[in-house]
Amino acid sequence: MSDCCSAPGLLPFEQALTKMLAQITPVTDVLDLPVEQALGYVLASDVLSPINVPPHDNSAMDGYAFSHSSLEQSSTLTLVGRSMAGAPFTGKCEAGQCIRIMTGAKMPDCCDSVEMQENCQAEGEHIRFLQEKKFGSHVRKAGEDIQKNQQVLKQGHRVTPVDIGVLASLGVPTVKVFRKLNVALIATGDELKLPGQALTEGDIYESNSFVLSAMLEKLHVNVINFGIIKDDLSAIKAAFIDADKQADAVISSGGVSVGDADYTKTVLDELGEIGFWKIAMKPGKPFAFGKLANSVFFGLPGNPVSALVTFHQLALVALTKMQNAEPLKRTTLRVKTTSDLRKSPGRMDFQRGVLSVNEQGETVVASTGSQGSGILSSLAQANCFIVLESEQASVSKNDYVTVQMFDNYL
Numbered sequence: 001m002s003d004c005c006s007a008p009g010l011l012p013f014e015q016a017l018t019k020m021l022a023q024i025t026p027v028t029d030v031l032d033l034p035v036e037q038a039l040g041y042v043l044a045s046d047v048l049s050p051i052n053v054p055p056h057d058n059s060a061m062d063g064y065a066f067s068h069s070s071l072e073q074s075s076t077l078t079l080v081g082r083s084m085a086g087a088p089f090t091g092k093c094e095a096g097q098c099i100r101i102m103t104g105a106k107m108p109d110c111c112d113s114v115e116m117q118e119n120c121q122a123e124g125e126h127i128r129f130l131q132e133k134k135f136g137s138h139v140r141k142a143g144e145d146i147q148k149n150q151q152v153l154k155q156g157h158r159v160t161p162v163d164i165g166v167l168a169s170l171g172v173p174t175v176k177v178f179r180k181l182n183v184a185l186i187a188t189g190d191e192l193k194l195p196g197q198a199l200t201e202g203d204i205y206e207s208n209s210f211v212l213s214a215m216l217e218k219l220h221v222n223v224i225n226f227g228i229i230k231d232d233l234s235a236i237k238a239a240f241i242d243a244d245k246q247a248d249a250v251i252s253s254g255g256v257s258v259g260d261a262d263y264t265k266t267v268l269d270e271l272g273e274i275g276f277w278k279i280a281m282k283p284g285k286p287f288a289f290g291k292l293a294n295s296v297f298f299g300l301p302g303n304p305v306s307a308l309v310t311f312h313q314l315a316l317v318a319l320t321k322m323q324n325a326e327p328l329k330r331t332t333l334r335v336k337t338t339s340d341l342r343k344s345p346g347r348m349d350f351q352r353g354v355l356s357v358n359e360q361g362e363t364v365v366a367s368t369g370s371q372g373s374g375i376l377s378s379l380a381q382a383n384c385f386i387v388l389e390s391e392q393a394s395v396s397k398n399d400y401v402t403v404q405m406f407d408n409y410l
């Protein structure tokens with residue numbers, strides 16, 4: 001994206017992203033947390049395995065362990081002991097002998113292979129092996145999953161449920177993680193009512209803080225919800241001051257445009273500094289970024305789709321950096337559109353699309369229809385953004401477009 005194609009006065013999207021990220025300082029405070037509490041946290045150091053996993057060679061089947069060379073002499077071996085999971089065979093065995101073994105039990109030192117019991121005939125202590133077996137069959141080798149000192153997880157990785165299992169399997173009781181961010185949410189607007197309240201003339205229900213709060217939960221931050229603040233300069237100023245004291249980042253929605261009751265930018269300018277305002281993107285043109293005394297500030301536009309798209313494309317990327325997490329990976333594809341797409345050059349569009357596979361097996365995208373920035377339900381129907389560069393004009397059906405798949409924050 002270059003300056004050539006953005007409407008005058010609007011910062012190209014990529015430049016806005018770069019400028020914003022340059023002003024984000026990642027957290028440095030580190031906690032040592034029990035692994036079972038680490039879900040969603042960002043690792044503050046690499047995790048190396050202190051052991052081999054599994055720690056010893058063990059059987060993958062219930063059956064009989066033996067030395068492969070024994071079977072070259074005779075297909076019937078003599079049973080001389082038992083190895084159970086947690087109660088290994090500690091005795092000695094010789095050529096021509098075998099050991100009863102259970103899944104997960106340690107391989108006796110004298111054995112190198114296992115046969116499952118379904119392929120054996122047991123008559124007292126005489127075990128007949130009915131099939132030929134390869135050397136090492138049904139043996140899970142020590143360290144075949146993870147080797148001692150192997151890097152298992154990297155700094156910056158966000159801990160998943162499976163990671164918690166992997167850490168437990170290493171016998172690791174605690175992990176070092178970066179502290180959670182505190183993020184304040186403020187919805188501005190005289191017209192906003194909470195679900196459950198009655199609407200009077202001109203009111204609408206507030207939805208931005210609900211969806212933003214849910215997205216922030218997925219990002220694993222502490223949300224400090226300031227609820228609805230009236231379109232009043234001093235009320236907004238007081239809320240921003242309070243939020244700035246408590247949070248690493250303050251996110252407001254609404255009041256960021258040029259209307260008579262749009263105070264966000266004025267207050268940001270008074271209390272801190274405006275990094276930039278107005279981006280060549282659609283929806284989301286009036287997005288503002290800046291700094292308050294202690295925190296960074298994201299001023300999202302009030303329109304529900306504009307608020308969510310700017311949060312997803314900009315604020316979420318910045319908060320991820322602030323968490324010290326590895327950058328978000330977003331999947332993009334070039335696919336055919338089955339809809340005509342209306343667009344004027346000058347802003348980068350994030351249109352809502354539905355990606356699917358048609359009867360011919362081709363991956364195609366369709367528009368969700370009207371792209372008004374108040375139509376929140378269209379985001380719920382969509383599974384991707386159709387990303388159209390700033391200079392692009394309308395696109396015809398059957399042309400190829402870039403889509404960005406929704407990630408798990410939407």
Ligand SMILES: Nc1nc2c(c(=O)[nH]1)N[C@H]1C(S)=C(S)[C@@H](COP(=O)(O)OP(=O)(O)OC[C@H]3O[C@@H](n4cnc5c(N)ncnc54)[C@H](O)[C@@H]3O)O[C@H]1N2
Nearest residue numbers: 187189206207208209254255256257262285301302303306
């Ligand atoms: N003269 C101009 N007017 C507008 C421009 C412009 O460039 N010149 N830009 C338009 C664009 S683009 C957008 S986006 C909006 C953004 O306006 P604000 O950020 O000032 O938002 P509001 O005016 O407060 O609200 C816009 C719209 O969204 C509804 N809203 C607000 N907050 C919430 C909420 N928490 N939950 C649900 N809905 C919300 C509000 O009722 C309005 O309908 O400005 C255009 N105007």
Ligand code: MOO
Nearest residue numbers: 283284285306373
């Ligand atoms: O940016 Mo506004 O978001 O076009 O409606």
